[in-house]
Amino acid sequence: MLTAFLKISLVLFSLSWIYDSKVIAINDGKTYSCSCAVDFSYPDGGQSGLAHCNQNLGEVVNDIRYTCEIDSCYYDGHHYVDMIDCVHNGDSDRRPSNQKCSQYRYMGDVKGFSCTNPGNAHYTCPFKQNSGRMLRCSACTKG
Template sequence: MLHVFLKLSILLFSFLIHDVSGATSTNDPPPVIHSCNTKFRILGDRAECTGADVVRNCAYKSCWLAGHQYIPMTECKLEKSTDKRLSHQECAQYEFIDSDLRDVHFKCKNPGLVDYLCADNANNIGKVLGCSDCYP
């Protein structure tokens, strides 16, 4: 009886080892990150990510830049205000505007849903959110 118990134990243990090693050694490719370099807009638990002339519908929880769901921008002024003071903003939503090449800028909406216009400067260029769970 003890002999049968040992054989069953070894068999079950080998199945367990096979399942664990199979689960940890996956050959799945890393997720594709879609760069939202033109526009990023939050739509509830989804996000609209525009880059390379393609608009993608993404899971908002899959969109990040350096561990944050916003991009930091400098030289921002309150939209539709006569106040000329500049500030730093955390832009949760943004759009790159270049329709008039003399007035290239970013539209920025911070997490408090306040709209700002941010300069097209070296600090702001190239900072974009990337999303991994998207479809066109």
């Protein structure tokens, strides 16, 4: 019984070490700049001061997620992106409005961007009018 317990413990420890090694390999400790064209979001509502950023490199979406210090992320001197012609999700009033998107995700050229403003209201903003608007962060790590 003790032998089986030791074998299982060794296997679990080995798997844990392998997993941790892969995580360490992804986060190489270097600081990167990231243009958040595809996605910018707060994984914990911004409590940690960190955000996730995905960027687009040419025609291929870069699937490396960057973790960035929110205070290093700006668009025109603000920690949000001004988007125009946005429609409030779940509201019967479908009139477009301009929004300060503190979090956003690219959903394709047809669907545009999902946008969350600092008041945590959710909007959909058209792609054509808002392409090229993105937060740029200067203090990011991979992973």
